[in-house]
Amino acid sequence: xxxxxxxxxxxxxxxxxxxxxxxxxxxxxxxxxxxxxxxxxxxxxxxxxxxxxxxxxxxxxxxxxxxxxxxxxxxxxxxxxxxxxxxxxxxxx
Numbered sequence: 001x002x003x004x005x006x007x008x009x010x011x012x013x014x015x016x017x018x019x020x021x022x023x024x025x026x027x028x029x030x031x032x033x034x035x036x037x038x039x040x041x042x043x044x045x046x047x048x049x050x051x052x053x054x055x056x057x058x059x060x061x062x063x064x065x066x067x068x069x070x071x072x073x074x075x076x077x078x079x080x081x082x083x084x085x086x087x088x089x090x091x092x093x
Contacts, residue, residue, distance in 0.1 A: 023091075030090050038083040045075050 002010075023031070049072045056064035 027090065031087055034083060034086045034090060038079055038086070042076060042079045045079070046072065049075070 049068055053065060053068040053072070056068055
């Protein structure tokens with residue numbers, strides 16, 4: 001008798017048999033390169049925005065602080081979405 005997990009995995013494989021195929025070393029390297037690229041972009045933006053945030057906080061500009069905090073969150077999310085999109089494209093190629 002199969003467990004619920006095994007049945008679910010079989011169902012997923014039936015719906016998308018490509019999803020379970022192993023990645024080649026070349027694909028793994030490509031995915032790692034994508035991760036490194038987006039980690040660098042994210043770090044660069046975070047440093048820039050956190051510096052601006054610090055300056056706004058020191059200046060007592062509460063509205064600017066809130067806007068910059070929101071921008072940090074938005075840009076982090078956007079970069080993560082771009083990363084996942086790039087990785088999906090790489091996996092599909």
